[in-house]
Amino acid sequence: MNKDRVILHVDINHCYAQIEEMLSPPCRKVAMAVGGNEDQRHGIILAKNLKAKPFGIKTGEPIRDALKKCPGLFIIPPKYDAYQYYTEKVKDVYREYSDKVESFGLDEAWIDVTESIALFGSGEQIAKEIQNRVFTEWGLTVSIGVSFNKVFAKLGSDMIKPSGLVVISRDNYKDTAWKLPVEDLLMVGTATEVKMNKMNIYTIGDLAQTPIKGLQKRFGKIGVLLWSYANGSETSQVDPTGIKRVPKSIGNSWTMPKDINNFREAKIVYERLTNSVACRLREEGYKGNVIHISIRDKKLDSFGKQMKIDHYTDTAKEILQITMNLLDEIWDRDIPLRSIGISVTGLKSYITHTQYDLFGVVEEMEKENQIEMTLEDIRAKFGFFKIDKCSALIDTQLSDVDPKGNHTIFPVGVLKGSIE
Template sequence: MDRTILHCDCNGFYASVECAMHPEYKNVPMAVCGDPQNRHGIILAKNELAKKYNVQTAETIWQAKRKCPDLVLAAAHHREYQRYSRMINAIYQRFTDRVEPFSIDESWLDVTGCQNLFGDGKQIADTLRNTIREELGITISAGVSFNKIYAKLGSDYKKPDATTVITRGNYQELLFPLPVSALMYVGRSAREQLDKLYIKTIGDLARSDKRLIAGKLGKVGELIHDYANGIDDSPVASIYEQREIKSVGNGITFRRNLTGIEDIRLGVRALCDTVAGRLRKHGLKCQTLQVTIKDPQFKVITRQRPLPFPTNLSQELIDLSLEIVSSSWRIGAPIRMLAITGSGLIPADQVEEQLSFYTNPDAPARKKQEKLENAMDIIREKYGQGAISFGTVIHNDLGIEKDD
């Protein structure tokens, strides 16, 4: 028996949340954008009225304003978007425990086992659309199909606030005419390779020689050929399955370029403080540290090094990050963006650290640092992320802020 899989995708999610929080936005063309002063001056999301002016996600604010001079701009509130995402997924979980978020505004649901309770796939999708609209003021589009890939194509097929059912009887009619780029994992490089083979649509790919596609694109070619033909048995993860975290990182595009060691120290300190806090929150320590640097001409370098010991302490991440930057970057050369990522993650309670007083003379200082940073976590958990910070970070002119 076929499974019944839903893919639910929130429509213009950031803009929808802003409209839910500020009903006056619903009657005007509006868009959520990054802060131009922080050089994030692009459109992140727009409402349906702005779409009528052809305002596009990822275009610059000035381009959008040329199309729609009366466009109302709203700053992004990422903590609110996370909150709404949790509430939406909680509604999905009223129907099934097999809910797998794909991004902040998309989730797959396996409703195969709950149709006797709530109706068939289309009925469940329509109920979800109505419930989320009524309770949260957010609209979603849903795809219903017999696998995850076709369900996702279904949610993209008709927007906004729509349900599309893709069955074994109609998938060729609905999906084969779509551009091959609509299929998951067909990025620019794969599309260019397929274009050379005169493969323009999903139907072209489905009817092509699988060995030919694999010869050009390797395992990805085999995968997307199967996807085009509706072959996908990947399960929808249960909410009770722990999802593996492979890395923990943070990055900042600064309000102005970093131009010296003091600027770099400030940026590194803020980033490492956040990364270390996230590692502790997840009960993890990292064994490798990666630093990514982007200059004003958008040239990017990435360097990484192993840590002496697995850690989730900001001071140890700061020390190694500064070493990496000093050895990889000409101090004084401007830096537009920094990102710091911890990888090689292991559970903190399983780390067998050889940190006795005999093998590590810094062990007492390390224990003191652990107590300090754990105390900061407690304060932030109780009073908000901005409740305590390093003195050098407060009132900086680089656009470094702690989320409240």
């Protein structure tokens, strides 16, 4: 008899909202949701934090309805580039335990660790280690289901939120899974649930014990499939095909240890961020022609602006210059800044002939690029802070960060509320 597979399903809890909280910890203290435009009262709730849960805020409901339940609900517009970046970094943690990682949206993934247990321990042990690492390294909580197939693994990850860990085995699946409502099963939507309820099928156990011929007659092939799901006989493989996406943007952001009060301080931080973005562009073989900046001020109001240039670049000096021009246009200096970000979009793979603007000097751009790559080599060998610009000494509290080497915005202590 073949041994059972060991499959994990990992779900980043209230993903978009949790990433926003990670980027700006004060959001943890208020009822907050990621959604449409609060002023225009349109759009839907994409994610909510734990503070919003007691108000009955639901994912997918209109913003206007959510605001009726909680007039003080703080609405944050979605930042998909940031969500894609951080969720991919979290999945990179999963890939350290198996090369079989299958995405199920941005925030969920299956991991086949069958061949990994000899190295890392049981599926449950691996799940605990992944939870600890994702929280320590990225400040995010995940719920994990461990089972012998993908359907029950996902069912397990949905059972306890946040930070749950549920094992559904051959020995306990009837006691654990069969008592759950049938709508909890993968692929059972609202319409299917209503039809099943009319057949006196209310739980997964009811479905599992319903004669398969009746299900086939009522639902066709999907009825047979759902019956197999309920009985634990689903056997699809974890498919890593296409898991590495071509990025839509490459960016970085930082919530500072103190507020930024002037243009000089902002430039110190943006210099760090643009260097990390330029370095990552070169590492991944891309140049971009759209530079986008984002800022969030002390009042937690967010603003952004972008500029498209007529050539493709991966040079930090040029990106920084455009960044500071954009900042000058959107920042009211009367209100200090709490966090800032930058991203480069309009990406293209390296091309042999790089076209610069009319007044650009190719030799100068190539020289600057060589300087930046030399600095990267030195930092890679001897450490990030072994070589630096004099401007970094103006305010070491703002410059004391390696945004490329450590993308964790806050240490765990901050997330636990030990630091304001």
